[in-house]
Amino acid sequence: MRFVIYGIGAIGGTLAAMLSLAGEEVIGIARGRQLQAIREGGLLLRRPEGDQRARLETAASPDEVTFRDDDVILLTMKTQDSAAALDALAAAGLRDQHLFCLQNGVENERLALRRFVNVHGVTVVLPADYVTPGEVAAFGAPHPGYLDIGRYPGGADAMDTLVAERLTAAGLPAFADPQVMASKHGKLLMNLGNIVDAAVGAQDEAKEITARLRAEGEAVFRAAGIDWRDSQDDPRRNTLMAMGRIEGLSRAGSSSAQSLVRGAGSIETAYLNGEIALLARLHGAPAPANAAMVALAQRMLREGLAPGSLAPDDLLAAMEAG
Ligand SMILES: NC(=O)C1=CN([C@@H]2O[C@H](COP(=O)(O)OP(=O)(O)OC[C@H]3O[C@@H](n4cnc5c(N)ncnc54)[C@H](OP(=O)(O)O)[C@@H]3O)[C@@H](O)[C@H]2O)C=CC1
Numbered sequence: 001m002r003f004v005i006y007g008i009g010a011i012g013g014t015l016a017a018m019l020s021l022a023g024e025e026v027i028g029i030a031r032g033r034q035l036q037a038i039r040e041g042g043l044l045l046r047r048p049e050g051d052q053r054a055r056l057e058t059a060a061s062p063d064e065v066t067f068r069d070d071d072v073i074l075l076t077m078k079t080q081d082s083a084a085a086l087d088a089l090a091a092a093g094l095r096d097q098h099l100f101c102l103q104n105g106v107e108n109e110r111l112a113l114r115r116f117v118n119v120h121g122v123t124v125v126l127p128a129d130y131v132t133p134g135e136v137a138a139f140g141a142p143h144p145g146y147l148d149i150g151r152y153p154g155g156a157d158a159m160d161t162l163v164a165e166r167l168t169a170a171g172l173p174a175f176a177d178p179q180v181m182a183s184k185h186g187k188l189l190m191n192l193g194n195i196v197d198a199a200v201g202a203q204d205e206a207k208e209i210t211a212r213l214r215a216e217g218e219a220v221f222r223a224a225g226i227d228w229r230d231s232q233d234d235p236r237r238n239t240l241m242a243m244g245r246i247e248g249l250s251r252a253g254s255s256s257a258q259s260l261v262r263g264a265g266s267i268e269t270a271y272l273n274g275e276i277a278l279l280a281r282l283h284g285a286p287a288p289a290n291a292a293m294v295a296l297a298q299r300m301l302r303e304g305l306a307p308g309s310l311a312p313d314d315l316l317a318a319m320e321a322g
């Protein structure tokens with residue numbers, strides 16, 4: 001088996017480094033300064049237990065990869081970049097190799113299944129940062145995190161088990177999960193707070209606002225008949241990983257906050273809070289607070305607002321107006 005990891009940022013970089021340090025065959029598809037830095041000096045993975053540098057085979061796009069039957073593709077870009085990436089994979093000749101979506105939200109699997117037949121969802125509980133080109137950090141300890149892996153739309157097959165075994169052997173506990181989308185919907189409820197973190201940072205009022213977004217999300221899931229499995233009360237959060245400390249580094253915030261920190265020019269909110277807004281509109285349930293967060297994220301991009309530059313009252317006002 002060869003792992004083709006598409007998008008070498010916080011999550012893809014952590015996986016690429018761990019798998020390759022464990023002796024797995026890995027190709028990382030990266031771009032820009034990240035690609036250049038990895039080609040020049042490898043990829044530094046920083047963890048509470050210490051730093052390790054991985055040497056990676058890289059490609060600048062799927063058409064630089066000669067795909068093999070034993071390839072598994074791990075999608076690790078943010079959702080707003082997935083459609084273009086999937087089109088590039090199709091154009092490069094990817095066929096029925098198994099493709100795993102290691103992304104938040106629940107849209108990537110649908111995008112993938114339009115183009116490919118063997119699609120798997122993965123719930124990613126792995127707090128990680130893309131620090132600078134050539135360097136990623138994973139803050140969990142003793143393990144960087146854990147993953148649930150299953151087929152989309154449901155079930156778990158031999159490939160889920162095999163990939164879970166390889167990841168676990170590389171130090172990242174992974175579990176074949178026939179109800180992976182219930183797990184992913186549970187994680188999505190947590191990620192409704194990503195935009196709050198991006199807008200106001202980690203302050204007490206942020207928790208209340210996030211709780212409101214979450215309650216609205218749960219009500220919308222009920223209206224839409226969607227099952228979910230709670231992510232925040234999962235005991236594996238304590239047994240497998242807790243937040244650790246890395247010397248000289250503090251977390252830049254949620255993955256959405258990191259997009260703003262890096263000036264990425266796009267943010268994932270339309271696929272997180274926007275999933276709730278979409279379901280609400282489809283099923284006739286109200287979701288003004290989550291809809292307002294989608295608009296707020298767009299405003300932050302448009303006006304070039306720095307992460308953490310808004311006040312909780314700004315968010316509350318946007319929710320009331322929404
Ligand atoms: N970071 C975290 O703690 C967690 C993140 N997640 C989820 O994991 C997913 C990935 O997030 P994260 O790792 O933080 O995101 P990052 O932005 O850190 O990494 C994504 C990487 O993919 C690259 N990329 C995007 N499109 C392409 C392309 N066409 N070709 C080559 N490279 C490409 C990006 O490049 P560029 O920078 O140039 O855009 C970037 O390097 C998201 O769905 C996120 O919500 C889940 C759990 C935790």
Ligand SMILES: CC(C)(CO)C(=O)C(=O)O
Pocket residue numbers: 104126127128190191194253254255256
């Ligand atoms: C739960 C959280 C915030 C952990 O990093 C996450 O999934 C993200 O950053 O997207």
